[in-house]
Amino acid sequence: MITSDEVLAQFDRAAKRFDFPDPENGYYYAIDSRLHAFRDATRWALVVELVGYSPRAGNVLDVLHCFGNCLTEGEPGYGEGDFLARVDNMYQLEHHAEPERLRGGRPPVVVRGQALDVDAVEGERLEDVFRRLVPEHRDLLLADEVELRHRLPADLPRVLVLEQWWHRDPDRFDQLPSETETFQQLAQVLTTGDVAAYQPTHAPNTHWSYWPESGSL
Known part of the structure; x- marks a missing residue:
């Protein structure tokens, strides 16, 4: 039998290793997010997507944070295969003198083969340019079914998808998932499989504007 203590303990272990999703991650500027919950009578999994612009990686990444008792490969958290680069033409977007601008x-932003026009001006910070892709083009930035399930059993049912949620107290960078209402x-x-158990009392705070320190390192 699966217990909530077991689930929360896995989340907390990942958080202590800095493998739990954090919208205030200093290595990339937050853009968007999505959460997927899967379960059946004996198995569970949670996949949290965080999309952000990483100057170090030189791209917009969708990072898949995967948890569960039935992962088909790797450990809970994220691995090399969980970093999905989204922009095909970064070399056309980066300013030659200031690569983060x-x-x-006015080159288009090419995301997964689709050229997208963005209302932006020369010298504008790239994270601001990429944030304008949301909400119209957010599904191009977020994972498709194959990407999403690459570490999950193919037959595991999805029971809940959240487009936004209250993640943690923005002033508590050390707050563990087990200490938050959401998790x-x-x-x-x-x-339990009871989707009605998710009854948040906090307003969502996963929008990038709540995490001004993201990308600051």
Whole structure:
């Protein structure tokens, strides 16, 4: 039998290793997010997507944070295969003198083969340019079914998808998932299958504007 304590303990272990999703990650500028919960009578999994612009990686990444008792490969958290680069033409976007700013000529942003026009000006910070892809083009940035399930059993049912949620107290960078209402309730959903156990009382705060320190390192 799955218990919520087991689920929360896995989340907390990942958080202590800095493998739990953090919208205030200093290595990339937050852009978007999505959460997926999966379960059946004996198995559970949670996949949290965080999309951000990483100057070090030189791309917009969708990072898949995967948890569960039935992962088909790897450990809970994220591995090399969980970093999904989204922009195909970074070399056309990066300013030659300041790579984190937009070059002139108003080049389109090509995401997974689709050229997208963005209202931006030369010299604008790239994270601001990429944030304008949301909400219209967010599904191009977020994972498709094959990407999403690459570490999950193919037959594991999805029971809940959250487009936004209250992640943690922005002033508590050390707050563990087990100390938050959201992940306590999600643990109940994952262990019981009762989606009604998710009844948030906090307003969502996963929008990038709540995390001004993201990308600051």
